[in-house]
Amino acid sequence: xxxxxxxxxxxxxxxxxxxxxxxxxxxxxxxxxxxxxxxxxxxxxxxxxxxxxxxxxxxxxxxxxxxxxxxxxxxxxxxxxxxxxxxxxxxxxxxxxxxxxxxxxxxxxxxxxxxxxxxxxxxxxxxxxxxxxxxxxxxxxxxxxxxxxxxxxxxxxxxxxxxxxxxxxxxxxxxxxxxxxxxxxxxxxxxxxxxxxxxxxxxxxxxxxxxxxxxxxxxxxxxxxxxxxxxxxxxxxxxxxxxxxxxxxxxxxxxxxxxxxxxxxxxxxxxxxxxxxxxxxxxxxxxxxxxxxxxxxxxxxxxxxxxxxxxxxxxxxxxxxxxxxxxxxxxxxxxxxxxxxxxxxxxxxxxxxxxxxxxxxxxxxxxxxxxxxxxxxxxxxxxxxxxxxxxxxxxxxxxxxxxxxxxxxxxxxxxxxxxxxxxxxxxxxxxxxxxxxxxxxxxxxxxxxxxxxxxxxxxxxxxxxxxxxxxxxxxxxxxxxxxxxxxxxxxxxxxxxxxxxxxxxxxxxxxxxxxxxxxxxxxxxxxxxxxxxxxxxxxxxxxxxxxxxxxxxxxxxxxxxxxxxxxxxxxxxxxxxxxxxxxxxxxx
Amino acid sequence: xxxxxxxxxxxxxxxxxxxxxxxxxxxxxxxxxxxxxxxxxxxxxxxxxxxxxxxxxxxxxxxxxxxxxxxxxxxxxxxxxxxxxxxxxxxxxxxxxxxxxxxxxxxxxxxxxxxxxxxxxxxxxxxxxxxxxxxxxxxxxxxxxxxxxxxxxxxxxxxxxxxxxxxxxxxxxxxxxxxxxxxxxxxxxxxxxxxxxxxxxxxxxxxxxxxxxxxxxxxxxxxxxxxxxxxxxxxxxxxxxxxxxxxxxxxxxxxxxxxxxxxxxxxxxxxxxxxxxxxxxx
Numbered sequence: 001x002x003x004x005x006x007x008x009x010x011x012x013x014x015x016x017x018x019x020x021x022x023x024x025x026x027x028x029x030x031x032x033x034x035x036x037x038x039x040x041x042x043x044x045x046x047x048x049x050x051x052x053x054x055x056x057x058x059x060x061x062x063x064x065x066x067x068x069x070x071x072x073x074x075x076x077x078x079x080x081x082x083x084x085x086x087x088x089x090x091x092x093x094x095x096x097x098x099x100x101x102x103x104x105x106x107x108x109x110x111x112x113x114x115x116x117x118x119x120x121x122x123x124x125x126x127x128x129x130x131x132x133x134x135x136x137x138x139x140x141x142x143x144x145x146x147x148x149x150x151x152x153x154x155x156x157x158x159x160x161x162x163x164x165x166x167x168x169x170x171x172x173x174x175x176x177x178x179x180x181x182x183x184x185x186x187x188x189x190x191x192x193x194x195x196x197x198x199x200x201x202x203x204x205x206x207x208x209x210x211x212x213x214x215x216x217x218x219x220x221x222x223x224x225x226x227x228x229x230x231x232x233x234x235x236x237x238x239x240x241x242x243x244x245x246x247x248x249x250x251x252x253x254x255x256x257x258x259x260x261x262x263x264x265x266x267x268x269x270x271x272x273x274x275x276x277x278x279x280x281x282x283x284x285x286x287x288x289x290x291x292x293x294x295x296x297x298x299x300x301x302x303x304x305x306x307x308x309x310x311x312x313x314x315x316x317x318x319x320x321x322x323x324x325x326x327x328x329x330x331x332x333x334x335x336x337x338x339x340x341x342x343x344x345x346x347x348x349x350x351x352x353x354x355x356x357x358x359x360x361x362x363x364x365x366x367x368x369x370x371x372x373x374x375x376x377x378x379x380x381x382x383x384x385x386x387x388x389x390x391x392x393x394x395x396x397x398x399x400x401x402x403x404x405x406x407x408x409x410x411x412x413x414x415x416x417x418x419x420x421x422x423x424x425x426x427x428x429x430x431x432x433x434x435x436x437x438x439x440x441x442x443x444x445x446x447x448x449x450x451x452x453x454x455x456x457x458x459x460x461x462x463x464x465x466x467x468x469x470x471x472x473x474x475x476x477x478x479x480x481x482x483x484x485x486x487x488x489x490x491x492x493x494x495x496x497x498x499x500x501x502x503x504x505x506x507x508x509x510x511x512x513x514x515x516x517x518x519x520x521x522x523x524x525x526x527x528x529x530x531x532x533x534x535x536x537x538x539x540x541x542x543x544x545x546x547x548x549x550x551x552x553x554x555x556x557x558x559x560x561x562x563x564x565x566x567x568x569x570x571x572x573x574x575x576x577x578x579x580x581x582x583x584x585x586x587x588x
Numbered sequence: 589x590x591x592x593x594x595x596x597x598x599x600x601x602x603x604x605x606x607x608x609x610x611x612x613x614x615x616x617x618x619x620x621x622x623x624x625x626x627x628x629x630x631x632x633x634x635x636x637x638x639x640x641x642x643x644x645x646x647x648x649x650x651x652x653x654x655x656x657x658x659x660x661x662x663x664x665x666x667x668x669x670x671x672x673x674x675x676x677x678x679x680x681x682x683x684x685x686x687x688x689x690x691x692x693x694x695x696x697x698x699x700x701x702x703x704x705x706x707x708x709x710x711x712x713x714x715x716x717x718x719x720x721x722x723x724x725x726x727x728x729x730x731x732x733x734x735x736x737x738x739x740x741x742x743x744x745x746x747x748x749x750x751x752x753x754x755x756x757x758x759x760x761x762x763x764x765x766x767x768x769x770x771x772x773x774x775x776x777x778x779x780x781x782x783x784x785x786x787x788x789x790x791x792x793x794x795x796x797x798x799x800x801x802x803x804x805x806x807x808x809x810x811x812x813x814x815x816x817x818x819x820x821x822x823x824x825x826x827x828x829x830x831x832x833x834x835x836x837x838x839x840x841x842x843x844x845x846x847x848x849x850x851x852x853x854x855x856x857x858x859x860x861x862x863x864x865x866x867x868x869x870x
Contacts, residue, residue, distance in 0.1 A: 036870045213868035223864060229856020232672050255859055258671045258847050263697040267664040270657065274637070274668025277655055278676070279851035282668070300658050390865050392858075399855040429853055430635045430653035430669065430676050438647050440656040441640070449603065449648045450656075 013067050014506070015200055017080040017150070018095075020061035020088025021143065023051060027084070030143035031062030032385070033168045035214060037156055038066045039387045040164070041201070042208045046071040046498075047385040048572070053239070053323040059087045069505065072351070073498035074384070076574035080200070082146050083109045096121055101153075101196065103146060105129055124153070124192075131184055141181035148185035155197035158186045213388045217355045217381040217495075220388070221311060222247035224359025225283055226255050227393050232275035232282040234260045234268040236290060239323045240379040241313040244285040265290035269297030269310070276306050277439055279402070279429035281363050285311035288330050289320070291337070298372055299338035302464070304439040305417065305425070307366035309359070313377040314543075316570045325570030326379035328494055328543035332551075334374045335521055343468045345369075346521040348376040348494035350479055352386050354518055358476060360395050365474050368400045369424055369467050376520070378543065380572040381495035402427050408434040415446040419459055423466030468522050478527040479516035486513035487536035488587065491528075493517040493549045495572065496541045502575040507588070517549065523556055537562040537585070541578065544568055594621045598631060599651055606645045612763035612789025616710060617646040619766055620679070623773040624652070634677045637666040639691070641683035642717045642791075643710040660690030663698050666705050673851040674842045677777065680707045684725040685715045688744050692724070698782055699755040701841040706776045706783045709746065712791040713798050720794030727825070730797050745823040746786050747833050757783035758834040760822070762807055764790070764800050768830060775832065781840055788828070803828065 017034070021027050028049055035045045043066040052058040065074040077097035083089045086109045089102070093115050096102070100121045102111055105128040128145040132138075144165070151161050165178050172178070186193075222244055225233070235245035245261065252259040258275070262268040265286050272282040286294065291312045301308040312334060316327040334346055345365055349355040358375060366373040403426050408414060416437035418425040425446075428435025438448035443460055445451035479497070482504055488511055490500045497516040504512050515531045517524075532538075538561055540550040545568045553559045565581045567573050582588045594600045599621045607613050624634060634652040638644035640659035647656045653676075657665045662680045670678045687695060687709050698705065714732055715721040721734040722741075729738040750758050757779040761772040769787065776783040790800050810818055810831040819833050842848075 039870050210870070212870055213865065214870045215868045219868065223861070226864070227858050227861070229858075231850040231856075232668065234668070251864070252847070254863055256847055256850055258845065258850055260667075260671060262664070263693055266661060267667075267694055267697070270661045270664035271668035271671070273657075274655065274665035275672040275851070276668075277665070278635070278669040278673045279853060280672035281856065296658055297661070300661075304655070387870070388868075392861070397856045397858060399853075402853050404853050429851060431632060431673060431851075432853070433632050436632055436651055436653055438654040438656060440647065441658055442656060 013069060014065065014071070014075075015067070015079040016063060016065045016075045016077065016097075017082065018061055018063050018078045018092055019082040019084070019143070019146070020059060020092060021084030022087075023054060023058045023060045024056040025060070025084050026140065026143035027060040027062050029168070030147050031064055032214070033164060034147050034150070035064055035385065036168065037151065037160065037164050038064070039209050039212055039214060040160070041156065043068060044071045044209070045214070045385075045387050046074050048074045048380065049383065051324050059091055061088065061092070071386070072501040072505070073572070073575060075502075076576040080150065082150060084142055084146060085109070089115075103150060126185070126189060131188060132181070135180070135184060137177055137181055137184075141177055144178055144181050145185050148182045149189055149192075152186050152189050152193050153196045154201040155194040156201070158182060209387055211389070213390055214385055215388060216243065216383055216385045217352050217377060218243040218313070218383065219247055220352050220356040221359050221375070221377065222251070224356040225363065226251065226257070227356070227395070228360040228363030229281050229397050230257055230283055230363060231280035232258045232272060234262050234271045234284050236262050236265045236268050236286065238265075238287045238290045240315055240382040241285040241287050241290070241311060243383065244311060265293040266297065269294040269308070270300070272308055273297060273301050273304070273306050276308055277304070277429070281307070281367055283309040283311065283363065285313065287313050287315050288317045288333070291330070291334070295337045298344070299340070299342070300441050301372045302338070302342040302344065303441055303443070305370040305464070306439065307370055309362045309366050309373045309375065311375045311377060313379065313382040315379050316568075322570045324379065326543060326572050327568065327570065328378055328496065328548070329545070329568070330376065331493070331520060331544075331548040334376060342464050343371055343471070344521060345371060345373040345471060345475070345519075346376065347373065347519055348517065349381065350492065350494060350497035350516040350518050352381070352388060354476075355381060357393070357395060358518060360393060360397075361474070361476055364395075364398055365471060367402070368398060368474075369471050370401060370427060371467060371471070376494055378495050401425070402429065403432065403435060405432045405434070408432055416448045417444060417446045417460070417463070419446060419463055422470045423463045424470070472522050472524070475519045475522065475524065478524050478531060479518060480513065480531045481516070482513040483510045484513065484533060486511050488512050489532060489535045489538045490514045491517065491538065491540045491549065491553065493520060493542070496543055499573045499575045499578055500541060503578040506575060520549070520552070523552065525557055528553070528557060537587070539563050539565060539581070539585070541565040541573055543573060594618055594625070597621070597625060599625055601649055601651045603648045605649060607642065608793050610792045611642070612712060612787075612791070613643050613646065613710060615763045615766050615769060616643070616708065616787050616789065617649060619770040620708065620773055621650055623770055623777060627774060627777060629677050633675065634679070635666070635669050636679045636681060637662045637669070639680070639682035639686035640717070641686055641710065643681050643683050646681060660686040661694070662686070663691060663694040663707070667698060667701070667703050670703050670705055671842055671845070673849050674704070675849055678705045679777070680705060681710065682707065683710045683716070684713065685723045688724040688746060692744070695750070696753045699750055699753040702754070702756050702781045702838055703842060704780055704782065704840045706779070707785065708773070709784070709786045710789055711786050712789045712795060714791060714795050716791045716794055727797070732794075746784070747819055747822040750784050751819050751834055755784050755834065756781035756836045756838055757832070759784070759832045760786040760788065760830050762788045762803055762830055764803060765807070765830070768809060772832070779835065781836075781838060
């Protein structure tokens with residue numbers, strides 16, 4: 001990703017469109033339609049939507065960053081601002097890039113040049129409301145009109161838009177008003193056709209991404225679950241994890257997964273523990289508030305050594321916080337959640353692709369080591385959509401610590417919690433003969449019977465902790481990008497990784513190395529040390545106030561950070577934030 | 589009828605019983621073991637999920653697959669087990685503390701789902717294991733450790749409550765009446781759907797009000813089922829009725845979901861993802 005050309009050329013090749021309007025105006029569906037068209041014309045796309053926690057009214061926007069190169073994140077600066085309402089202009093006028101175009105209906109928005117802070121922009125007017133009124137077309141077609149205008153401007157042919165519209169809105173009974181709206185806009189704006197093709201669309205590569213999928217981090221997480229042999233999923237709706245529940249409801253029959261929406265998150269995790277105890281690979285997903293309710297269950301899974309995967313998609317808190325925005329504030333919480341201490345595995349996928357792979361790995365690790373595994377996502381990764389080139393998984397499912405009836409028959413005195421060299425004991429499941437045992441939330445002996453003697457307690461604590469050294473062999477490899485000899489090192493975890501990758505790509509620099517951690521516990525300390533090598537400056541980038549990973553690395557690896565890029569306003573870390581940070585550090 | 593301790597049967601672990609002599613938990617557990625033996629259910633097909641309370645000392649006495657969960661959370665664990673393996677016979681043991689206090693939400697929702705689980709409420713009208721605090725079943729005016737001037741709150745009446753949320757089987761019995769207890773438990777276990785058995789039991793150590801004598805004076809067995817008047821008067825204290833209050837045949841959630849047994853000891857294969865690919869393809 002560091003092979004790209006000059007800075008200037010890259011600016012031409014990567015553009016960000018922002019479509020904004022009131023909630024309910026079809027901002028999201030319009031964004032998806034446009035994204036699919038761009039992908040079909042050979043562009044990589046990263047779509048991120050921002051919306052308040054309500055269904056109608058309020059301000060919704062979708063940011064679409066597209067490039068002929070892989071896109072790792074969206075951007076703060078906007079090249080095309082499509083305003084369905086005046087609020088869109090007000091909210092985003094400070095984010096306009098040099099040379100941006102602003103598309104407005106002059107009846108709705110009248111941007112003044114004074115508003116633009118000396119940034120040279122062009123304002124393009126299209127009389128959408130008047131055209132719709134004149135031809136008696138429902139105002140719901142507004143989003144499609146603006147998109148049609150933009151498509152015409154950059155040279156996307158009308159029939160390609162119509163074709164895509166039919167595909168995307170195949171559930172609409174009467175698609176004709178949509179098609180009429182497209183036709184009208186193309187005719188009315190005929191003289192604008194291809195006007196901006198050179199600036200926004202000239203590098204179209206045609207059909208090269210035609211086999212790509214277009215899906216979100218949450219959907220890829222769900223796919224990883226299916227590939228990992230998931231058989232039980234329970235959840236209570238909570239943004240930004242709710243679409244994982246939706247995903248499994250959609251696919252439950254096809255993949256024979258028992259999916260249960262529960263009365264609360266406490267029920268969700270306890271049900272999943274029950275299902276797992278019975279032998280079904282089980283998972284739950286929630287956000288920080290729901291995880292707070294699940295914490296007692298986390299400890300129950302740990303002491304009964306019942307496998308469980310918990311997905312926590314972070315959002316700003318505490319309490320309700322900002323439900324539909326993004327944050328990375330829960331790392332230290334999940335590392336220490338529950339009374340007392342026990343090993344758990346904590347993952348944080350650094351990309352959409354890793355969300356899929358790590359979920360499959362997580363399910364296998366949970367089952368084989370009989371430990372709780374937590375996967376940290378956030379709103380930014382969960383609900384952003386990318387074009388995705390499908391490759392079949394190369395990860396094998398294994399099940400190394402579960403007994404069969406045949407094996408149980410040959411065991412004379414079965415001990416469910418037998419003390420072993422790696423801390424893991426073989427597990428039987430209900431229904432199997434000779435495997436009857438008690439799984440207990442009380443500290444128990446090797447058979448599972450409650451036992452409070454000092455010796456037993458010591459043995460059991462040590463048994464549980466023994467697993468950690470062995471789990472280290474099964475965690476995914478650490479991600480290292482950029483030149484091995486770079487003097488400047490960035491360390492990230494989870495979704496903030498994308499913005500650093502985007503920065504490296506834009507500056508085409510050989511002088512930045514990025515270490516992106518996907519596993520936070522057990523911490524791959526040796527791998528981090530190896531990856532660090534010799535460096536001059538080291539920075540961390542996190543979506544929280546205190547630098548939660550940085551604190552861990554300072555403590556565990558004695559790293560002294562040159563600076564910390566910390567963002568805690570509910571918005572993702574954009575590449576522009578990284579560039580600004582580097583400028584402040586006198587790096588560029 | 590004397591209590592058969594089920595010693596020398598396969599279902600009893602022969603571990604030491606750790607309840608107070610005369611505790612109501614003893615007949616409940618031993619009659620449950622007897623019911624399971626009488627019904628000839630293979631022991632490996634039975635799972636008992638225990639809440640936390642005095643009753644859960646039964647976990648180490650009964651040789652079936654058992655899960656001893658969190659206080660108030662036995663029901664979700666049991667539902668997870670049943671939903672992934674409907675072939676198992678799943679029983680929940682809970683007290684009135686965990687069941688009607690902390691965990692009451694789960695009890696209401698399981699009734700809506702009608703999952704085929706038998707729920708046995710050890711109803712001793714207070715918190716025994718924490719040495720005698722008031723529970724959601726403590727009568728108004730009764731003095732306990734936390735209500736030294738008499739309980740100011742009304743108790744929950746589980747029979748009326750569960751009927752209102754669609755519970756498909758509701759019965760009440762008494763630990764001091766082992767024969768009625770045994771027959772009720774067998775009947776409840778045989779019921780297809782969620783069955784709730786309220787077992788009144790004296791706590792001989794901490795409950796000086798609801799004693800064996802107190803119960804014996806008031807208990808009356810009713811034969812007639814599905815009589816709304818009996819449900820309506822089930823909270824009366826001068827006459828405490830025992831019997832089946834409601835029995836209804838309706839589809840269980842695990843049947844309605846139609847997925848069946850997914851729990852297994854096999855290594856999961858990577859499924860064919862072609863449908864997913866086609867669905868998300870641009």
